[in-house]
Amino acid sequence: MLREELYDQVKKLIDKCNRCGFCRSVCPSMAELGWESTSPRGRVFLVGEVLSGRIPLTTEVISRIDQCLLCRNCMAVCPVGGKIDQVIIAFRHLAAQEKGVATSKKLMLNMLSNHRTLCDVIAPVAAVLEHIPFKETSGGGAVFRLNKKMRVLPMFGGKSLINQVQQIKPDKPIKKVAFYVGCYINYMGVNVGRAVLSVLARNGVEVVIPQTQTCCGVPYFASGMVDKAVTLVRQNIDVLEAADVDAIIYACGSCGTGLKEWGQHPEIGPEYVEKAKKLEEKIFEIGEFLIDQLEISELPPLPKPTRVTYHDSCHLAVGAGVTEQPRKLLNMMGNAEYIEMPEANICCGMGGLFSVTHYDISRKINSRKIEKITSVNPQVVTSGCPGCNLHIMDGLNKVGSDIVTSHYIELINNAYDCTQD
Amino acid sequence: MNWESKDLKQELLSILNPDQVFTDPMELSCYSYDTSFYSAINPHMPEAIVSPKSLKDVVELIKWAGQKRCPIIPRGAATGQAGGTLAISGGIVLDLSSWNEIEAIEPHNKMVFCRPGITYAKLNQALELHGLYLPPDPSSGDACTIGGMAANNSSGPRSLKHGPLNNYIMGLEVVLGTGEVLVTGGLNGKVLKNVSGINLNSLFLGSEGILGIITGIWLTVARKPRAKAAVVMIFDTAETAQAASQEIERRGVVPAAMEFVYCAPEATRAAASFHEDLYVPKAEIEIICEVDGNEDSVAWEYARLQEVAKEYAQAWHGSSESHGIHELWEINDNIEGFSASIRDGAKRIAASEDVCVKLEKLPNVLREIQSIAKQNGIGIVNFGHWAKGHIHSGLLVKVEDEKEVEAAFRTADEIHRLVLQEGGATTAEHGVGFVRAPYMLEEHANGLGWMVKIKEALDPYQILNPGKILPLETRKNSD
Ligand SMILES: Cc1cc2nc3c(=O)[nH]c(=O)nc-3n(C[C@H](O)[C@H](O)[C@H](O)COP(=O)(O)OP(=O)(O)OC[C@H]3O[C@@H](n4cnc5c(N)ncnc54)[C@H](O)[C@@H]3O)c2cc1C
Ligand code: SF4
Ligand code: SF4
Numbered sequence: 001m002l003r004e005e006l007y008d009q010v011k012k013l014i015d016k017c018n019r020c021g022f023c024r025s026v027c028p029s030m031a032e033l034g035w036e037s038t039s040p041r042g043r044v045f046l047v048g049e050v051l052s053g054r055i056p057l058t059t060e061v062i063s064r065i066d067q068c069l070l071c072r073n074c075m076a077v078c079p080v081g082g083k084i085d086q087v088i089i090a091f092r093h094l095a096a097q098e099k100g101v102a103t104s105k106k107l108m109l110n111m112l113s114n115h116r117t118l119c120d121v122i123a124p125v126a127a128v129l130e131h132i133p134f135k136e137t138s139g140g141g142a143v144f145r146l147n148k149k150m151r152v153l154p155m156f157g158g159k160s161l162i163n164q165v166q167q168i169k170p171d172k173p174i175k176k177v178a179f180y181v182g183c184y185i186n187y188m189g190v191n192v193g194r195a196v197l198s199v200l201a202r203n204g205v206e207v208v209i210p211q212t213q214t215c216c217g218v219p220y221f222a223s224g225m226v227d228k229a230v231t232l233v234r235q236n237i238d239v240l241e242a243a244d245v246d247a248i249i250y251a252c253g254s255c256g257t258g259l260k261e262w263g264q265h266p267e268i269g270p271e272y273v274e275k276a277k278k279l280e281e282k283i284f285e286i287g288e289f290l291i292d293q294l295e296i297s298e299l300p301p302l303p304k305p306t307r308v309t310y311h312d313s314c315h316l317a318v319g320a321g322v323t324e325q326p327r328k329l330l331n332m333m334g335n336a337e338y339i340e341m342p343e344a345n346i347c348c349g350m351g352g353l354f355s356v357t358h359y360d361i362s363r364k365i366n367s368r369k370i371e372k373i374t375s376v377n378p379q380v381v382t383s384g385c386p387g388c389n390l391h392i393m394d395g396l397n398k399v400g401s402d403i404v405t406s407h408y409i410e411l412i413n414n415a416y417d418c419t420q421d
Numbered sequence: 422m423n424w425e426s427k428d429l430k431q432e433l434l435s436i437l438n439p440d441q442v443f444t445d446p447m448e449l450s451c452y453s454y455d456t457s458f459y460s461a462i463n464p465h466m467p468e469a470i471v472s473p474k475s476l477k478d479v480v481e482l483i484k485w486a487g488q489k490r491c492p493i494i495p496r497g498a499a500t501g502q503a504g505g506t507l508a509i510s511g512g513i514v515l516d517l518s519s520w521n522e523i524e525a526i527e528p529h530n531k532m533v534f535c536r537p538g539i540t541y542a543k544l545n546q547a548l549e550l551h552g553l554y555l556p557p558d559p560s561s562g563d564a565c566t567i568g569g570m571a572a573n574n575s576s577g578p579r580s581l582k583h584g585p586l587n588n589y590i591m592g593l594e595v596v597l598g599t600g601e602v603l604v605t606g607g608l609n610g611k612v613l614k615n616v617s618g619i620n621l622n623s624l625f626l627g628s629e630g631i632l633g634i635i636t637g638i639w640l641t642v643a644r645k646p647r648a649k650a651a652v653v654m655i656f657d658t659a660e661t662a663q664a665a666s667q668e669i670e671r672r673g674v675v676p677a678a679m680e681f682v683y684c685a686p687e688a689t690r691a692a693a694s695f696h697e698d699l700y701v702p703k704a705e706i707e708i709i710c711e712v713d714g715n716e717d718s719v720a721w722e723y724a725r726l727q728e729v730a731k732e733y734a735q736a737w738h739g740s741s742e743s744h745g746i747h748e749l750w751e752i753n754d755n756i757e758g759f760s761a762s763i764r765d766g767a768k769r770i771a772a773s774e775d776v777c778v779k780l781e782k783l784p785n786v787l788r789e790i791q792s793i794a795k796q797n798g799i800g801i802v803n804f805g806h807w808a809k810g811h812i813h814s815g816l817l818v819k820v821e822d823e824k825e826v827e828a829a830f831r832t833a834d835e836i837h838r839l840v841l842q843e844g845g846a847t848t849a850e851h852g853v854g855f856v857r858a859p860y861m862l863e864e865h866a867n868g869l870g871w872m873v874k875i876k877e878a879l880d881p882y883q884i885l886n887p888g889k890i891l892p893l894e895t896r897k898n899s900d
Contacts, residue, residue: 018768021499022563023564024518024564025563026563045450055446077563
């Protein structure tokens, strides 16, 4: 039953593919795994075969589709505008229903939705205890003290950002915005969140943090847990709509794409699709907002000359189309010596939970990125996604590099801080 | 072809590592297609897929296949549109796309040695660091492999001035159907000029995997041109367009590219968002002409292009800076896109996409092709390489409708037959593959017999890509 429904939903998208193969060249998972079944074209084909019943839903097929990071690089080059992400999500929906979602994945995801209050309690405690086995790195990661080559984990940021701040109001605000925080910034990347708030306030913007906002739903869609995703998306839409602000700001590439595309999920129902589309016009990534909406043209200088480069988060670049604005901002700061790395837009291998379930592949994808970063020898590598940053930090740690990783907004905030001093 | 293996996977594992072999139907199904419409309707499953990573892998596999009489189908990125990578008689697909190292770049010698799986785009990325590039630029260049390009002797828009891939091949490493390794272009003598011996390079260029597996490619590459300029021109009739293109050459311009679109009614609307005056409601042909070279030569050629455009075109626009040139190519693509979108619910398919006719016949043949599609009740978009008389036809078909599918195949057949009647070629760059093999006898007569003899000499067990170029019935030991 579900199978037919899903096939109905995506058959047109699948049939649109003309098998030109252009997507093969940009797929990070194909670059590592090499077989046609791991290419976007192969995946679109396989989903069609399974949904139409020509191929059984085996663990092997599930594994091939699971090896997709949902990075969307394929969609950026597809000449027929193939919505490959929707095809993959439909398949995972079916797989989740018929074969279930791995318990470990479910546990992690349930924490972010059903047990948010528990997360709020755990985060500050973990932030203290984490310092015993782990050492904090300059970019906010946690390195295991006894084995420094082990995966760099996120460092909890203490009390969650949403619990810390409700509103920031400068004198005579020029605009009022809501900050959509996202799970990572809320619990781990609290400093990124603080930087967003402070840069906005310094530019005369009033910021509210709607308190009942929740996970954006992206990891649930990606895992095929569509029903749960729908609940979360609806809750967010209601909350953000009620905030009644000029704009909604985000600072995490993946959440942002999720937010901007809520309206493309018919599962949330026509009424919410309508609302989501209205909200969409107001949603901006922080850099996008600073450049395109506030039209800022000046930033304070960094305290000392610093070689900086920028990594394009796939979701931010391909999903939200934000590429120029962060670069413009970085170039605006005196003392920032901006160097473009080659292939700045290749995937870092993070892919959210992908890097947990497929750490080996994700590490291999990441090593290509690390090569590109180190080739221009920066002191700081920035991006607009805390998830990418964590994974890049892990990769740099693995090769013993002392390049610092930072969200670009933190660097900008740092420039403001130092100028004030 | 009859061949048998009691335990194919096991046999292959005695040659290759476990991570190089698949026999699982799910994996195989992903090798049942290429870009051809034929394969979308008639998928062909291979019996195994393997991913060789060394010369030894290929040699041992071919020797084994020879003993078994097992078909071997080499495959790059399967961007081919002619069914060239389909396992039409079963057998094993060799996925060469992961064997993709660039083993040497010698900038001073303008020479590269690479393995077959490297894509055109990745090779150029590496060359760019040295100010070099490989000029033949297939539109599928981001995805297609150098091995596939060599096997198809590919070319691209700028091959008008810079030639197809065979102009850049210094030598090939090829594994023949016996497992013997042949190095063409002289064993050690890879130099920029070489007429020593019969040119075996050309034998394998365009041989589509039926004579040998290309495992290594020595290429000569070129310096990137310092400057470019381009004009887009809109013409009321194909005849005016042709007069203009001849005049461009008569005035001394050597165009790098001259591409066209046969415009659907109103198609130049798609250009109006860039430059309103490019909208010419009843235009028949749009042409983009690009010149390249140094700043002075380009300035001179650009001036001539503008003169001709003013004199002949209904509307035109030009640019000599990179953003503007990029925009002109976008205009060309958009007019093509518009012309391809005129039939609601139809999908653009590759079935008859690569014919070439004498320049003097181009206008009429184009109109006849348009009317063949019309008579068969389907849509069509024609575009391609104007100054070569090379036409790509995208058929616009409602693929869920069986009748339309039949009409599409009929249209393709009629186009090929028309072109043969007019003394043209059924394919000018995409290759014969499986889908155009039925026309080979008519196109080559006893030439086909000689092709069969060459094939028999190099592939005595008839294992290499059977049924491609040479129709299956021409096989000596057909069984
Ligand atoms: C949208 C689109 C645009 C295109 N534009 C152009 C164009 O502008 N110009 C052009 O020339 N072509 C074009 N093509 C056709 C095709 O992309 C090219 O011919 C390309 O070079 C094929 O490369 P591939 O790696 O995909 O080869 P494949 O499709 O994998 O193989 C092509 C043929 O070569 C054989 N083969 C592949 N690798 C080897 C090897 N190592 N040794 C021996 N045989 C081998 C295969 O058996 C097959 O017969 C286009 C295709 C598409 C889909
Ligand atoms: S979304 Fe990314 S990983 Fe998934 S198929 Fe597309 S390019 Fe590959
Ligand atoms: S780029 Fe798009 S149309 Fe081409 S094979 Fe990939 S999904 Fe299909």
